[in-house]
Amino acid sequence: MQDVRFSVAPMMEWTDRHCRFFHRLLTRRARLYTEMVTTGAVIHGPRERLLGFSEEEHPVAVQLGGSDPRELAQAARICEEFGYDEINLNVGCPSDRVQEGRFGACLMREPALVGDCVAAMKAAVRAPVTVKCRIGVDDQDPEEALNRLAEAVVGAGVDALIVHARKAWLQGLSPKENREVPPLDYDRVYRLKQAHPALPIAINGGVRSIAEAKAHLAHVDGVMVGRAAYQAPEMLLGVDPELFGEPAPVADGLDALERFEPYVAARLAEGVRLAAMTRHILGLFAGRPGARAFRRHLATEAVKPGAGLETLRAAVAHLRRAPAALGEAA
Numbered sequence: 001m002q003d004v005r006f007s008v009a010p011m012m013e014w015t016d017r018h019c020r021f022f023h024r025l026l027t028r029r030a031r032l033y034t035e036m037v038t039t040g041a042v043i044h045g046p047r048e049r050l051l052g053f054s055e056e057e058h059p060v061a062v063q064l065g066g067s068d069p070r071e072l073a074q075a076a077r078i079c080e081e082f083g084y085d086e087i088n089l090n091v092g093c094p095s096d097r098v099q100e101g102r103f104g105a106c107l108m109r110e111p112a113l114v115g116d117c118v119a120a121m122k123a124a125v126r127a128p129v130t131v132k133c134r135i136g137v138d139d140q141d142p143e144e145a146l147n148r149l150a151e152a153v154v155g156a157g158v159d160a161l162i163v164h165a166r167k168a169w170l171q172g173l174s175p176k177e178n179r180e181v182p183p184l185d186y187d188r189v190y191r192l193k194q195a196h197p198a199l200p201i202a203i204n205g206g207v208r209s210i211a212e213a214k215a216h217l218a219h220v221d222g223v224m225v226g227r228a229a230y231q232a233p234e235m236l237l238g239v240d241p242e243l244f245g246e247p248a249p250v251a252d253g254l255d256a257l258e259r260f261e262p263y264v265a266a267r268l269a270e271g272v273r274l275a276a277m278t279r280h281i282l283g284l285f286a287g288r289p290g291a292r293a294f295r296r297h298l299a300t301e302a303v304k305p306g307a308g309l310e311t312l313r314a315a316v317a318h319l320r321r322a323p324a325a326l327g328e329a330a
């Protein structure tokens with residue numbers, strides 16, 4: 001059975017390879033997801049730039065956006081050759097651009113097509129093929145819409161289903177509003193698990209802590225966390241000890257940053273800008289003395305041309321200096 005116990009959600013512009021490498025320093029066991037990549041980009045685009053990742057990121061899943069079974073099969077094969085551990089299909093993104101391409105959340109209306117997509121991907125790769133969906137869109141009845149989608153993908157041999165426990169409203173809401181406005185309905189996902197005991201099911205949406213994740217695990221096989229993990233990454237330090245009974249790979253955020261340095265240095269040498277990496281660590285140390293100065297330092301200095309490791313170290317020094325500082329609240 002696919003281990004879906006804990007994962008960090010796919011997030012466009014956020015979960016790029018630098019972000020995933022950093023998250024991996026905080027947890028060995030969480031499954032990490034890429035940003036969504038469209039089949040067209042995978043097939044025709046600059047593959048190394050779009051799909052390249054570090055060996056340390058495993059287990060890492062790629063998320064594909066598309067709705068043409070043949071193209072999805074081809075893209076899945078390419079991703080498997082890159083070494084991804086799982087191929088995930090996006091059936092949850094509500095953006096206009098995605099709707100024009102007839103994929104993402106609007107596929108909730110076309111369960112048979114989603115089944116065909118999964119079957120084509122399964123036939124093309126040995127890696128597990130999973131789907132991330134919503135409980136419905138617009139005026140759909142979530143009981144029926146989610147059941148039909150689940151039955152279609154189970155029939156096609158899907159290895160796991162991740163359900164963002166709210167509807168997407170395809171008209172009138174921005175993608176951001178579609179992550180906040182439609183109400184969460186965790187019970188709907190719990191009922192799906194009861195109806196499909198053999199199918200690994202992970203729940204997603206609004207989970208803010210490891211304690212909350214644990215509570216969900218009484219009802220479903222796994223929990224996927226997006227914004228909370230990105231915005232306060234130290235949450236991930238609890239994953240290995242509390243959900244897998246294994247020690248965390250590092251003691252704390254400072255320890256993680258020390259281990260991040262060789263990676264940052266290697267990327268800087270390749271011409272990656274410091275800010276492209278440090279933007280993913282701005283949520284560290286939230287609420288602690290010096291955190292605000294740490295963030296401010298990175299936000300203003302890391303974007304400057306030529307910014308290097310010394311900039312990162314100077315930002316960290318604000319934290320080490322903090323107790324003697326003027327009682328700054330983060």
Ligand SMILES: Cc1cc2nc3c(=O)[nH]c(=O)nc-3n(C[C@H](O)[C@H](O)[C@H](O)COP(=O)(O)O)c2cc1C
Nearest residue numbers: 009010011012035036090164205206207225226227
């Ligand atoms: C900045 C951002 C980008 C996102 N991009 C994607 C994406 O590419 N694919 C996807 O399936 N979901 C995407 N999502 C949705 C998340 O994966 C997740 O379903 C949603 O944020 C709810 O989980 P959370 O409450 O734990 O954040 C994105 C969310 C955010 C905040």
